[in-house]
Amino acid sequence: MSDPVIQATNLTKIYQMGEIEVHALCGLSLQVRRGEIVAIMGPSGSGKSTLMNILGCLDTPTGGEYILDGENVSHLSDNALARIRNRKVGFIFQSFNLLSRYSALDNVELPLRYAGEKNLRRRAIAALEAVGLGDRIKHRPTELSGGQQQRVAIARALVNNPAILMADEPTGNLDSKSGKEIMDLILSLNRVQGMTTLIVTHDPTIAAQTQRIIRVKDGKIEGSL
Amino acid sequence: MNLLQQLREALVSLAHNKLRSGLTMLGIVIGVAAVIAMLAIGRGAQRSIDESIQAAGSNLLFINSGGRNVRNPKPLVLGDLEAIADPMNAPSVGLAAPMINTREDVSYNNVIYNASIVGTTPAIAPMRNLVLTEGEFFAESDVSGRQAVIVIGSEVALNLFNDTTGIVGSKVRILNQSFTVIGVLQSKGGGMMGSSDNTVYVPMTTAQSRLVRRAARDRIDQIVVQAISTDAVPSAVEEVSAILRERHKTRVGADDFTILNQQDILNTATSVTGVLTSFLGGIAGISLLVGGIGIMNIMFVTVTERTREIGLRKAVGARKIDILVQFLVESALLSLFGGIIGIGMAWVIANLVSQVAAASNTNIKPELGIDAILLATLFSAAIGIFFGIYPASRAANLAPVEALRTG
DSSP: OOSEEEEEEEEEEEEEETTEEEEEEEEEEEEEETTOEEEEEOOTTSSHHHHHHHHTTSSOOSEEEEEETTEEOTTOOHHHHHHHHHHHEEEEOTTOOOOTTSOHHHHHHHHHHHHTOSOHHHHHHHHHHHTTOTTOTTOOGGGSOHHHHHHHHHHHHHTTOOSEEEEESTTTTSOHHHHHHHHHHHHHHHHHHOOEEEEEOSOHHHHHTSSEEEEEETTEEEEEO | OOHHHHHHHHHHHHHHTHHHHHHHHHHHHHHHHHHHHHHHHHHHHHHHHHHHHHHTOSSEEEEEEOOTTOSSOOOEEHHHHHHHHOTTTOTTEEEEEEEEEEEEEEEETTEEEEEEEEEEOTTHHHHTTOOEEEEOOOOHHHHHTTOOEEEEOHHHHHHHHSSSSSOTTOEEEETTEEEEEEEEEOOOOOOTTOOSTTEEEEEHHHIIIIIOOOSSTTEESEEEEEESSSTTHHHHHHHHHHHHHHHHTOOTTOOSEEEEEHHHHHHHHHHHHHHHHHHHHHHHHHHHHHHHHHHHHHHHHHHHHTHHHHHHHHHTTOOHHHHHHHHHHHHHHHHHHHHHHHHHHHHHHHHHHHHHHHHTTOOOOOOOOHHHHHHHHHHHHHHHHHHHHHHHHHHHTSOHHHHHHOO
16 A cells, blocks of 8 residues: 555646736645545645646646656656556546547547557447446447436546556536446446556545545645544 | 547537537538638539640641741642642641631521631541531532532521521521521530631632632641641641741741640640639638638537536546547537538539539539548548637646636
C-alpha cells in the first residue's frame, strides 16, 4: 500500500487573466497510494477544479512536480499528455459526457480506438458487463436512464485499465437512488479490483464513504483526515 | 485511431445531421455540376463546330472580291477561275469552282420554300463532300449546255416534297421557270459556310442566263479552291494571290480580293469556343468556391457545437492529429459526396442543354470526359480538405480543460 500512484509536490498554477495573475494553486503537495479511495472537497474557487485538471493530465502545472504512476508528467507535450490520459486516467464526469449519436458500445470503445488497440469489441463488451449493462450495449445514451448512462461512462473510464479513476461529482446529476447505486459501484470497484479512485464532491455523505478526505482552500490543502 | 474508424465515425456524424449535411453538400453539388456541365457543353460545342467546318470540305480557300481599304475592286471573273485552276500557274491548287449566290423562292405544287441558290460547276461536289441520296450531280455537259437541271439539299426536299426520295425527275419552279430535279443531297447539318441542306445547286451557266442578273456575263461572286493537301494550303494561298494580283494589276499591298482560309476559320472557331468554355467554366468555378466556403462555414458551426465532444475525446486520449483528421474526414466526405452527386447532375444538365440546342437546330452533343469526372472528384475532395483545415485545426487546438467546461 506504500507505492504512490499520485505523487504531487509543491504544485503551483497561475492563470493570466488580462493584467491580473490568478494563483489557483499555491504550492500544493499531495500523495495518493495505490488502492486508495480519496475525496477532494472544497468551496468553489478553492482551486479544487484546477487540481483535478492537473492530476487528470488535462492541464499542466506552472510549477512543482507531478509523478503519476511512476512517470513524471509535469511538463509533457500535448501529445504525450494525451497518451497518459488514454492509458493511465479514467474520467467520470458529472454530466456523463457520452456521445449521443453512438451506441453504448461505441462510446466505451472510444478510448481503445485512440489507443490503437485490438479486440475493441470484446473488451468494450466486457467493460459494459462489468458495470451491469451487458444487455444494453446497442442502446444509445438517449435510450438509457441517468444511472445507466453514468454506468456507460464508468465502463468507458475502466476499459483501458487505468492507474487511477477520477470522478468529478459523479452523482451530481442523478436522483438519490441511482446516485447511491453509482457510488456503490465505484466503491466496489475500489474494494474488489483495488482501483485507485479520486472523487471530487460537495456532498459530505459521499465524502464520508471514502478512506480519506482532502480539503482544498485557497489553492492549498487545508487538512487531511 | 485508424482511418477506417475515422471514416465510420464521420459517416455516423454526417448521417446524424442529415438536413445540414445535405444542404452543405448542395453547394458543392451545384458547383461541381456547373463546372462539369460547362466543360462538357463547351467541348460538345467545339466538336460540333469543328465537324461542321470539316463538313464543308477540307483544305478549302474561299476567294471573294474586295479588300481592305481598296476602292473599286475588280470583280472576280471566269478568267480568274481558269487561271487559278490551271496547274501550270498554281501547282498547289487541286480543284477550283465558281460560285454565284442568290436566294429565291422555289415552288412545287403551290408549296413555296425560300432557298439559297448556288450556280457552280460539278467540281464543287467533291470539294464540299456532297453526297447524293438519289440521282446524280450535274455534269460538265449540263454546264456547257445551260441545262435547266438542279440538285437540291435534303431540307429543300423535305420542305417541298415532304420526302427525300422519289423526287428525281420532278419539276420545280424558280422565278417562274421550270427546272428538273436530278439529284438530292444527303443531310450534313448546319455549317459555318452555310448549310448545303437548304441549298439548290444550279449549273453555273444556267444560273447566269436565267436566275441571276450580273453587270457582266463572266462575273462570279466567289471562287472556292481546294489545295492538294493540308501542307499545300499556304502555298496555294500564295499562288492564288500572285495570280489575282497580276490579273487585277493591283498595287503592292493593296489586294482587291480576300482569301479566307478554312484552317484559319477552324482555328478562330476553336480559340473562340476555348475562351468561351474557360469563361463559363470559370464562372461555374466561382460557385464551386462558394460551395467550399459553405462547407467551411458549416464546419465552424459544427466545431463550436461539438466543443464539449472534442474536450471529451481529448480527455479519453485523442491527440491533436486525431481531432484534426476527424473533422477533415467529415468535410472531405461532404465535399466528395457532393462532387459525385454533382457529376450525375452535370450529366443531366448537359443533356438538357443539348436537347434545348437540338430543338433550335444546333447539334451539340455534350462530352462528359473521364478526365473531367476524375478532376471534379479529386478537386471536390481537395476543396473539402482545404476549406476544412481551418475549422479542423481550430478544433484540434482547443485546450481540453476549456472544451470540457463549455456547454
